[in-house]
Amino acid sequence: MTISVKFFASLREQVGHGDASVDASDDLTVQQVWSDSCSITMPANTLCAVNMEYVDRFHPVNDGDEVAFFPPVTGG
């Protein structure tokens, strides 16, 4: 009954780890997954994904989901 959490790029460095897992619970949101998996405040420009799709921070999170947090993308 866990959620796997990933942090990328500068956010990984700020948070201090690239992976985490948090316990699944009822009415879990992306924002709560953040709070349960690191000790800093989520920067305003943070992008969030659940199961590799962009979502906002109020998006529900279910058992087994993969939640990812990262800064604005800079590819190309």
Place this chain on the structure above:
Amino acid sequence: MTISVKFFASLREQVGHGDASVDASDDLTVQQVWSDSCSITMPANTLCAVNMEYVDRFHPVNDGDEVAFFPPVTGG
């Protein structure tokens, strides 16, 4: 004291020749060069150049100029 005249592409075929020369005279225009160098009416979409620059049919033509007539361009 001559003007050299060129016809390109479908216009060359319609006119029946690719090159002509006409005598230079005072107050010569592109339109007059056309009339002096071929026997058909200038098609409405004809493009005109004097010394390899686009001009309209009222443009003056001077001794030694090269005047060209051609249909809409279709390169690329």
Place this chain on the structure above:
Amino acid sequence: MTSEIRSRHFNPWEEVQRYQSDHIDAGKYGATASFIGSMRDFNEGDAVKTMTLEHYPGMTENYLDKICTEARQRWDIIDCLIIHRVGEVRPDDPIVVTVVWSAHRAAAFDACRYLMEELKSRAPFWKKESLASGERWVEKNSPG
């Protein structure tokens, strides 16, 4: 319709030729628009020695495929190709190539630019530059 992540140096011109001869029917396309993004040795006033491209494996591929699919839905194109580099790159190395084949030029131009703009705003890649003074993350893209 193919998108690929590469962890090693590639020659974009050769890749495009190879893809074209393998996948695009001769004589059917009249327009091929392409874009190559490559590493500059200078950014925001500083000399850059190397750059490291990180990505989110899985999500990156999903989004590159999604962007290709969207381009095909929006324009009448024959095929498209995206190749994007990850790992450490050096000045002049290609980072990304996007290519679109179509019958006529408007669709190829529009779709090729769409692929790049969408890739830059949605595909999860991040760049870290290595300067003489240390490392820094690239924080935003140049305007499209």
Place this chain on the structure above:
Amino acid sequence: MTSEIRSRHFNPWEEVQRYQSDHIDAGKYGATASFIGSMRDFNEGDAVKTMTLEHYPGMTENYLDKICTEARQRWDIIDCLIIHRVGEVRPDDPIVVTVVWSAHRAAAFDACRYLMEELKSRAPFWKKESLASGERWVEKNSPG
């Protein structure tokens, strides 16, 4: 900044690579936008066997140079290349390639498209198609 008329088949990808390695400083450009126009074997409902490209020698070169100069005046680009074929071409043969190198992508995309649109509307080239039923002049371009 180069424009060339070619009377023989050329490989646009190889030409661009060669031009780039001879003329473009490594690491200075971040964006390379290119367009290749090639011969389709089908046009306006008919199979096309060959096509002959006529031009106005002298004026063509002037206008290609003029268009390159305009692109450099309008956008912050590093260099540009146009190669255009004349003579008889066959299906799949390249007809034109336009390439722009710049620091950032917006200028490369805009200028590359500008080169093509201006070339198609101002450079004195004409196409004659050879069909099973005979020959016909191409009367207008497809929309940009």
